[in-house]
């Protein structure tokens with residue numbers, strides 16, 4: 307991140323805005339992956355579910371997404387879903403507009419549809435392809451976005467491969483090495499990222515890693531990052547994975563990212579998982595990346611995270627004051643005995 311971008315992010319926090327935005331641009335997805343948090347009943351807080359929201363398409367989707375971006379003025383926006391490639395025509399129009407605004411964009415997809423090679427020209431775009439392990443397991447969980455289809459979809463483009471490690475993956479020795487050996491040899495793959503499966507509080511999903519599995523996976527990643535430079539997971543990030551935040555209040559990612567669902571109004575809290583995620587078992591790479599930045603000492607014993615938390619408290623207070631003042635003229639007009647014609 308450049309110095310000017312750090313200052314932009316800090317200014318946004320002080321102004322009570324989130325420097326990072328995540329938008330579910332569609333509720334539709336051709337896949338039905340087990341363990342998908344977007345379609346989990348708790349994702350939107352339990353009152354309603356993603357499939358029940360009204361979403362948008364065509365001109366209206368493009369206009370409304372740009373309105374959200376212009377209002378929130380983020381530094382970084384993730385376009386997710388459902389699968390955002392369901393709306394690839396709209397993406398073709400959105401991406402140049404977002405790039406023109408100087409905003410970094412991440413499109414997260416299963417690559418069930420071809421990723422246009424022309425997207426490589428966008429300087430601030432990262433296309434992330436979600437892959438659930440090696441071919442047999444992945445194809446079973448993610449059909450129709452099978453390995454064969456992904457390889458066709460990414461031909462000629464540049465992508466980041468992202469795999470969420472589940473208990474099933476963690477229990478097989480050598481699995482991650484094999485996964486990296488397969489994907490690191492491909493010209494289309496710029497980076498590989500791993501997250502660990504993050505459950506809801508009290509959940510008993512088969513995907514949840516035991517404490518021993520979690521520790522073993524993190525130790526293995528420390529070795530694999532040296533063997534495969536394509537694995538973009540610094541030591542500090544792995545340190546954070548070993549000791550995740552205890553609650554959303556301690557999570558810099560949750561506090562700096564505003565997540566908006568497919569009706570472009572409903573806010574997902576406390577983070578992109580929605581519901582009541584079990585922070586102490588969190589393995590979200592984005593959260594751990596920001597936690598590592600937060601523990602960086604800026605001067606003396608003061609950390610970037612300490613400065614952030616103080617700035618965030620100030621920003622939220624400041625936003626409250628601004629909102630109170632923006633309501634005040636209406637009250638003043640109602641209270642005034644004079645009528646202005």
Ligand code: SF4
Nearest residue numbers: 335337338339342388
């Ligand atoms: S591709 Fe993503 S949104 Fe679609 S079902 Fe799978 S995990 Fe859920």
Ligand code: SF4
Nearest residue numbers: 557577583585588593
């Ligand atoms: S990203 Fe992880 S640590 Fe942060 S609020 Fe969500 S579950 Fe908790």
